[in-house]
Amino acid sequence: MAKRIEGTTPREDGFRWPGEFEPQSQIWMIWPERPDVWRDGGKPAQEQYKNIATTISKFTPVTMLVSAEQYAHARNVLPPEIRVIEMSNNDAWFRDTGPTFIKNDATGEIRACDWGFNAYGGFYDGLYFPWDKDEALAQKVCDIERIDSYNVHDFILEGGSIHTDGEGTMLTTEMCLLSPGRNPSLSKEDIEKKFYDYLSIDKTIWIKDGIDPEETTGHVDDVACFARPGEVICIWTDDPENSFYEQCQAAYKTLSESTDAKGRKLKVHKLTMPKKDVTIGKDFTIDYVEGSLPREEGDICIASYLNFLITNDAVICPQYGDEYDSLAIKQLQEIFPEKKVVGCPSWEVVYGGGNIHCITQQQPK
Amino acid sequence: MAKRIEGTTPREDGFRWPGEFEPQSQIWMIWPERPDVWRDGGKPAQEQYKNIATTISKFTPVTMLVSAEQYAHARNVLPPEIRVIEMSNNDAWFRDTGPTFIKNDATGEIRACDWGFNAYGGFYDGLYFPWDKDEALAQKVCDIERIDSYNVHDFILEGGSIHTDGEGTMLTTEMCLLSPGRNPSLSKEDIEKKFYDYLSIDKTIWIKDGIDPEETTGHVDDVACFARPGEVICIWTDDPENSFYEQCQAAYKTLSESTDAKGRKLKVHKLTMPKKDVTIGKDFTIDYVEGSLPREEGDICIASYLNFLITNDAVICPQYGDEYDSLAIKQLQEIFPEKKVVGCPSWEVVYGGGNIHCITQQQPK
Numbered sequence: 212m213a214k215r216i217e218g219t220t221p222r223e224d225g226f227r228w229p230g231e232f233e234p235q236s237q238i239w240m241i242w243p244e245r246p247d248v249w250r251d252g253g254k255p256a257q258e259q260y261k262n263i264a265t266t267i268s269k270f271t272p273v274t275m276l277v278s279a280e281q282y283a284h285a286r287n288v289l290p291p292e293i294r295v296i297e298m299s300n301n302d303a304w305f306r307d308t309g310p311t312f313i314k315n316d317a318t319g320e321i322r323a324c325d326w327g328f329n330a331y332g333g334f335y336d337g338l339y340f341p342w343d344k345d346e347a348l349a350q351k352v353c354d355i356e357r358i359d360s361y362n363v364h365d366f367i368l369e370g371g372s373i374h375t376d377g378e379g380t381m382l383t384t385e386m387c388l389l390s391p392g393r394n395p396s397l398s399k400e401d402i403e404k405k406f407y408d409y410l411s412i413d414k415t416i417w418i419k420d421g422i423d424p425e426e427t428t429g430h431v432d433d434v435a436c437f438a439r440p441g442e443v444i445c446i447w448t449d450d451p452e453n454s455f456y457e458q459c460q461a462a463y464k465t466l467s468e469s470t471d472a473k474g475r476k477l478k479v480h481k482l483t484m485p486k487k488d489v490t491i492g493k494d495f496t497i498d499y500v501e502g503s504l505p506r507e508e509g510d511i512c513i514a515s516y517l518n519f520l521i522t523n524d525a526v527i528c529p530q531y532g533d534e535y536d537s538l539a540i541k542q543l544q545e546i547f548p549e550k551k552v553v554g555c556p557s558w559e560v561v562y563g564g565g566n567i568h569c570i571t572q573q574q575p576k
Numbered sequence: 577m578a579k580r581i582e583g584t585t586p587r588e589d590g591f592r593w594p595g596e597f598e599p600q601s602q603i604w605m606i607w608p609e610r611p612d613v614w615r616d617g618g619k620p621a622q623e624q625y626k627n628i629a630t631t632i633s634k635f636t637p638v639t640m641l642v643s644a645e646q647y648a649h650a651r652n653v654l655p656p657e658i659r660v661i662e663m664s665n666n667d668a669w670f671r672d673t674g675p676t677f678i679k680n681d682a683t684g685e686i687r688a689c690d691w692g693f694n695a696y697g698g699f700y701d702g703l704y705f706p707w708d709k710d711e712a713l714a715q716k717v718c719d720i721e722r723i724d725s726y727n728v729h730d731f732i733l734e735g736g737s738i739h740t741d742g743e744g745t746m747l748t749t750e751m752c753l754l755s756p757g758r759n760p761s762l763s764k765e766d767i768e769k770k771f772y773d774y775l776s777i778d779k780t781i782w783i784k785d786g787i788d789p790e791e792t793t794g795h796v797d798d799v800a801c802f803a804r805p806g807e808v809i810c811i812w813t814d815d816p817e818n819s820f821y822e823q824c825q826a827a828y829k830t831l832s833e834s835t836d837a838k839g840r841k842l843k844v845h846k847l848t849m850p851k852k853d854v855t856i857g858k859d860f861t862i863d864y865v866e867g868s869l870p871r872e873e874g875d876i877c878i879a880s881y882l883n884f885l886i887t888n889d890a891v892i893c894p895q896y897g898d899e900y901d902s903l904a905i906k907q908l909q910e911i912f913p914e915k916k917v918v919g920c921p922s923w924e925v926v927y928g929g930g931n932i933h934c935i936t937q938q939q940p941k
Contacts, residue, residue, distance in 0.1 A: 214657075294719050296716070297643040298662055344644075349660055355661055
């Protein structure tokens with residue numbers, strides 16, 4: 212009923228990875244709490260997670276996974292329409308630690324790929340240790356939903372490092388996927404073969420760099436994504452003084468010159484970066500942990516509007532109190548006329564190293 | 577979606593408590609592990625729980641709740657058709673710590689009553705402390721299944737202390753329900769009013785005593801239950817030397833003289849007790865905990881065949897290696913000609929203080 216499929220691959224079994232813009236049955240999240248990641252004991256981050264979850268739940272059911280220690284508190288502050296399930300975890304990035312759900316269009320069956328996870332780089336340049344609970348999380352989720360899964364623990368992959376058009380095209384970055392902290396023994400071709408077998412991908416578009424080499428080693432979900440087959444969205448700034456100017460130009464160039472799995476030339480939409488850098492403020496207090504990077508006043512955070520979530524009838528867009536907050540919403544609304552674009556404050560998530568897309572994951576219908 | 581219903585009662589909302597013999601969607605269990613309850617680190621008990629769960633799952637889907645610490649082990653030893661979900665707990669008695677599922681026949685909706693739980697008597701004569709995780713368990717289960725519930729934490733009640741015919745009749749014991757360790761401020765009439773409001777019970781049949789005053793304070797599920805409306809089963813022995821002779825006679829007499837909510841005189845089936853006492857053996861090792869009763873060689877265990885589970889198309893009957901094991905199966909098969917009676921070894925569960933019915937609970941379809 213929730214078994215590990217052995218001896219076949221998703222491609223052989225007729226499964227593909229649907230695009231984020233396809234119909235969803237629910238959105239998964241994990242409740243943040245680590246005092247060495249989230250400032251002030253996690254309380255400001257919890258408030259923003261709650262607001263993001265509540266906003267999403269107006270469009271798509273949300274399940275929030277919560278540690279035993281935080282369960283009573285989370286159940287109390289989250290509205291009843293959000294399903295809260297106890298689950299141990301090392302941190303709150305379901306995009307990266309959860310399974311990737313795949314679909315068989317002929318039967319309607321949903322299965323999942325349960326990738327290896329090593330906290331964004333393991334002992335090479337990973338962000339925390341241990342990561343055993345995060346590694347175990349995907350199978351637990353599948354068991355709850357009675358979803359069969361493929362064990363791909365021999366391949367380190369985070370959901371935030373890949374995007375698809377649902378029609379055989381993959382978008383990813385070399386910075387992350389080819390990092391020595393991920394799968395140092397695998398070549399680009401080996402990795403494309405994994406995508407071919409497990410996600411039914413026929414063509415991978417490789418963007419060279421992400422924008423956060425020190426955090427996720429350049430996840431693509433801060434840089435570009437598909438709006439629909441044939442159309443991508445790319446971070447953008449015209450301002451040469453912007454901290455991410457070079458990366459915007461490079462990614463845009465790559466995408467503009469790319470064709471997808473079906474041979475289509477991609478239409479590339481531009482999505483603004485914030486006007487000003489989002490930075491770490493004064494009196495920013497997280498617990499000390501041996502080996503972790505401290506956060507210091509003035510540190511530039513990775514605040515990309517591109518890290519939005521596409522869900523049923525809506526797009527949930529990060530907001531930073533920046534002058535370009537409303538411009539980002541306006542641009543997304545033009546790209547997604549069929550959906551309602553809703554802004555959610557997410558700077559506390561950014562302080563922790565991620566954003567709305569990083570902390571959510573869609574389960575296709 | 578999984579809310580607490582407030583301001584109304586199940587009776588007002590059209591819900592009743594179905595009989596155990598009615599169609600079920602799944603059976604819930606909790607994985608045993610406490611080394612101060614289960615001998616040899618819980619390993620022999622885990623083996624019998626596994627066998628019981630596997631047997632049930634041939635007839636009805638089973639969900640096993642497991643602590644974070646035991647999750648990997650349990651998932652590994654349990655067959656894939658058993659759904660395994662992480663959940664913190666204080667011990668492994670889902671009958672008593674889980675919710676009581678109720679049904680609205682007009683809409684088909686399932687809801688649940690989430691009773692108060694105090695580890696079988698709280699600070700008066702309870703069996704363990706703390707019991708906070710067990711008290712929190714029912715709501716977590718409801719959230720997983722997206723089942724709305726009624727918060728009845730102001731009423732201490734274990735599922736093993738009550739049985740119903742699904743047609744308005746309740747079977748319980750005075751020894752347990754009127755114990756000073758449960759609801760000392762409530763009279764018999766107050767308790768019957770709770771049953772009336774929350775389980776749509778019109779008549780409660782009170783058996784005086786259970787057979788385990790020192791464990792569950794006499795749960796009815798070791799003494800008697802309904803086979804179907806109008807028919808009950810009662811423990812029985814003709815042997816005056818049997819340790820439970822007096823209790824068998826008394827319960828049988830009470831039931832024989834009772835009528836149900838619809839005014840029917842009950843048909844009372846006899847179910848044998850084991851021929852010999854099941855006793856604690858030599859070298860029985862459980863961890864020491866302050867205040868708990870040690871188990872000593874020769875202690876008589878509460879081994880009733882009556883603590884069976886009725887599930888879809890089957891009855892799962894305790895087996896002790898006793899001369900009357902097959903007689904119990906034969907008698908149950910005569911009472912349930914429409915179901916298959918299957919025996920499962922359960923002496924390790926008995927050593928821990930319960931039996932097959934105590935460790936399971938049905939969720940009606």
